[in-house]
Amino acid sequence: MPELPEVETVARMLAPRLVGRTIREVEVAWERSIAVPAPAEFGRNLVGARLTQVSRRGKYLIFALQPQAYLLTHLRMSGRYLLDPHPLPLHWRVVFRFVDEGTLVFEDPRKFGRLALVADWESALAALGPEPLAPDFTVERLAACLNGRKMRLKVLLLDQSCVAGLGNIYVSEVLWQAGLAPNRAAHTLTAEEVARLHSAIQSVLRAAIHDGGTSLEDRQYVFPDGGTGRHQLTLKVYGRAGAPCPRCGAPIQRERIAQRSSYFCAHCQQ
DNA sequence: CAACCGACCTGTTCGC
DNA sequence: TGCGAACAGGTCGGTT
Numbered sequence: 001m002p003e004l005p006e007v008e009t010v011a012r013m014l015a016p017r018l019v020g021r022t023i024r025e026v027e028v029a030w031e032r033s034i035a036v037p038a039p040a041e042f043g044r045n046l047v048g049a050r051l052t053q054v055s056r057r058g059k060y061l062i063f064a065l066q067p068q069a070y071l072l073t074h075l076r077m078s079g080r081y082l083l084d085p086h087p088l089p090l091h092w093r094v095v096f097r098f099v100d101e102g103t104l105v106f107e108d109p110r111k112f113g114r115l116a117l118v119a120d121w122e123s124a125l126a127a128l129g130p131e132p133l134a135p136d137f138t139v140e141r142l143a144a145c146l147n148g149r150k151m152r153l154k155v156l157l158l159d160q161s162c163v164a165g166l167g168n169i170y171v172s173e174v175l176w177q178a179g180l181a182p183n184r185a186a187h188t189l190t191a192e193e194v195a196r197l198h199s200a201i202q203s204v205l206r207a208a209i210h211d212g213g214t215s216l217e218d219r220q221y222v223f224p225d226g227g228t229g230r231h232q233l234t235l236k237v238y239g240r241a242g243a244p245c246p247r248c249g250a251p252i253q254r255e256r257i258a259q260r261s262s263y264f265c266a267h268c269q270q
Numbered sequence: 271c272a273a274c275c276g277a278c279c280t281g282t283t284c285g286c
Numbered sequence: 287t288g289c290g291a292a293c294a295g296g297t298c299g300g301t302t
Contacts, residue, residue, distance in 0.1 A: 001294075001295030001296080002295060002296095003295055003296095006295070032278090059295095059296080074296080074297085075295090075296090076278095076295095076296050076297075077279085077280095077294070077295070077296055077297095078279085078280080078281090078294085078295095091280085108279095109279080109280050109281065110278085110279045110280050110281080110294090111278075111279050111280075112278065112279065112296065112297080113296095149271085149272090150271075150272065151271085151272065151273090152272095152273095155272085155273085158296085158297095160297090167295050167296070168294090168295060168296085169295050170295085213295090214295070216294090216295075218281090218282075218294075220294085220295075221295065238295090258273080258274085259274075259275080260296095261293085261294090
């Protein structure tokens with residue numbers, strides 16, 4: 001479930017709590033949570049490693065280690081990291097115990113999340129499009145990526161190749177902010193519309209990060225210490241079918257596009 | 271290419 | 287109350 005703002009928030013909260021600590025033991029309860037290498041090797045290679053940095057790329061968490069290696073995590077739909085939970089949550093999949101006795105627990109009811117221990121994170125994540133808040137994500141680059149593609153905007157933005165980090169919530173929010181219909185074919189946007197899309201991607205994500213991400217009612221996304229984000233209070237269209245559009249008052253529509261719920265205002269988004 | 275579908279999984283909510 | 291269907295912040299591989 002976590003999208004870029006949620007993963008960014010988790011990285012920011014974990015970093016000061018983890019950097020400098022050394023792993024003493026790794027326990028894996030669900031082997032398929034480990035993408036690579038084999039679970040036994042995964043654990044063996046992590047013992048004795050010291051965490052030097054926690055960061056994010058797209059929806060991936062990146063834990064930098066010394067001796068040099070990187071632990072990547074994609075939380076997918078229900079993954080989360082918890083610090084020192086006790087007892088262990090029902091659906092814990094991996095536990096990292098530190099030499100100072102604290103623990104970092106990867107919990108994941110639906111088992112979609114994946115951890116990978118790699119030598120080089122950049123090549124492991126090379127397929128991802130640009131970071132939406134980095135300087136190299138320019139209007140021109142977005143325009144070039146949309147150019148000639150007949151895919152619908154909703155689908156293209158969920159795909160991580162033109163821009164990394166957007167998921168189902170923020171695609172709806174971004175398209176509403178930009179005043180663009182989710183069904184628009186990407187190649188039909190005017191230069192002015194591409195500029196609006198680019199600007200909406202950045203402003204929506206910045207606001208969500210500022211709010212610590214979106215914790216919906218089921219609270220599947222929570223901070224590593226149990227707190228919640230507050231961007232759900234600011235969502236304009238996601239999950240608000242039938243409610244008035246904040247811009248024009250017309251009822252917000254819900255429609256299934258690419259097998260995912262999409263929320264939009266048929267009046268403001270042409 | 272683009273669209274669609276099933277896999278991968280479990281839990282919760284909704285309708286009859 | 288019970289029970290199946292639908293749905294959930296994601297991605298990948300296969301088919302048409």
